[in-house]
Amino acid sequence: MxxxxxxxxxxxxxxxxxxxxxxxxxxxxxxxxxxxxxxxxxxxxxxxxxxxxxxxxxxxxxxxxxxxxxxxxxxxxxxxxxxxxxxxxxxxxxxxxxxxxxxxxxxxxxxxxxxKELAILKGRVDGLEAKVGELEANQFSTTTKLNGKATMVLGGAADPLYGAEENKLFGDPKADNVTFNYDVQLNLDTSFTGKDLLRTRLRAGNFADSIFGNDNTTMEVAFQEDDGDDVVGINRLFYQFPIGDNFTATFGAKVRQDDMLAMWPSAYPADTILDIFTYAGARSTYSLNLGGGAGLWWKKNGWSISAAYVSNENAAQNSFIGAGEDYTATAQLGYAAENWGIAAAYTFSDFGTYFGFSPDTVNSAGVSAYWQPKQASWFPSISAGAGWDDQFDGDNYSWMVGLQWADAFMKGNALGAAVGSAGQIGSFGTKGIWFEDAEETLAVELWYKFQVTDNISVTPAVFYIQNDNGFDDTVGGLVKTTFKF
Structure with missing residues (x-):
């Protein structure tokens, strides 16, 4: 007025x-x-x-x-x-x-x-308004953003199951072969209120039958690809929204365990090499189970409490398995400060009944922590974790330590290395668990990421996996190129 x-x-x-x-x-x-x-x-x-x-x-x-x-x-x-x-x-x-x-x-x-100056500014404003109007008229949605990642991997490794000379008579095509694989992920992130998130992820790749798609040599980028090479499928479908000031709820038909945790207790990058090192050292506790599920977390002053339930995605596809007969339930207590964090978690797993076998339940627990310098320096970020479970009525263990140097040798680049439990190859897909009566085997990886542009990176890497049960050790190398858009 x-x-x-x-x-x-x-x-x-x-x-x-x-x-x-x-x-x-x-x-x-x-x-x-x-x-x-x-x-x-x-x-x-x-x-x-x-x-x-x-x-x-x-x-x-x-x-x-x-x-x-x-x-x-x-x-x-x-x-x-x-x-x-x-x-x-x-x-x-x-x-x-x-x-x-x-x-x-x-x-x-x-x-x-x-x-004169005002006339120039007015012309610029008019031009910006015209461009904004054109974008709004041509965008497919005013509530949805599209982002994606495309990864191509050229590399190879000795197959631990068929790499030995005495086993090559099986003629497995994966033995000592060099492969060129890809993985593409497209995220459609929708917000209706500005505080909620509906995520739909489309994914396709061809790692499934390669050396990097199974056993201990599975790559992180190949983990949980939808079944079938070169087939586009739904890899995520969940909705997340706040409840009051401190609570966040999540539910979805395809949601992963870590989507429902208030914090992830590791600074070692998720976009790493071997899948073994993506579980914060506690493979059974942080199983990254994917399927239908729901979760709730509370956060305040750095502290957080999370609860997550995930029914194995096979439960929705297999008539022999009910949604309540193959699942994981996780509770996590964590604290995240500015540059460090720690979390303790417990997971109860029920693997259901398969073709008349008795249900098998597993208790598992893990403690994981990380620290990273506030500014890039010669000192790396440190991530470490250890886990325990009682699978097969025994005490089984896993652990890992990961290091990452930001701006290594050149601003934007990164150097990383990790060591941890390799587990038993071929033993029910445990991928990182030492069984009570098994040999203590190790996995080691070393990588360097060249950040070519803000959206393109090239990562050469080598890795070594010590195998037991008479299988040969595995040595491999690769070059991974990642495009983000």
């Missing part, structure tokens, strides 16, 4: 904006004019009877400092509680309108002086 309108519709405020004449009989127009033009003040502090607690203090202060059209009595008082006459109100209104006119004339002079 403009100043003139405010003064007209707010007579109560006018009573605070000018002092009252002694009486109507003593009032004359000369006195009013004198009041409006003299005794002007420049600061509200000049009035001895105006306090910050007065209801119109801020309004009066604005009029004094912005327009300078408020006067006081010679004794330094304002007498804002007194009633004012219509003549005094008219005089005050006239003085303020004169000041507004002066301001308007000054603005006109400035506009004339910067006429």
């Amino acid at each position: 403009k100043l003139f309108q405010q003064l007209l519709v707010a007579p109560a405020a006018l009573g605070l904006l000018a002092p009252m004449a002694v009486s109507a009989a003593e009032l004359n127009l000369d006195g009013v004019n004198q009041y409006a033009s003299e005794e002007q003040v420049t600061s509200i502090s000049q009035f001895g009877d105006v306090k910050p607690t007065d209801w119109a203090y801020q309004a009066l202060s604005n009029l004094i400092e912005r327009y300078g059209c408020v006067a006081g009595y010679p004794d330094g008082t304002y007498r804002g509680q007194k009633a004012m006459t219509r003549f005094e109100a008219a005089a005050l209104l006239n003085a303020c309108l004169d000041r507004v006119t002066e301001v308007t004339d000054e603005l006109k002079r400035l506009m004339a002086e910067f006429e």
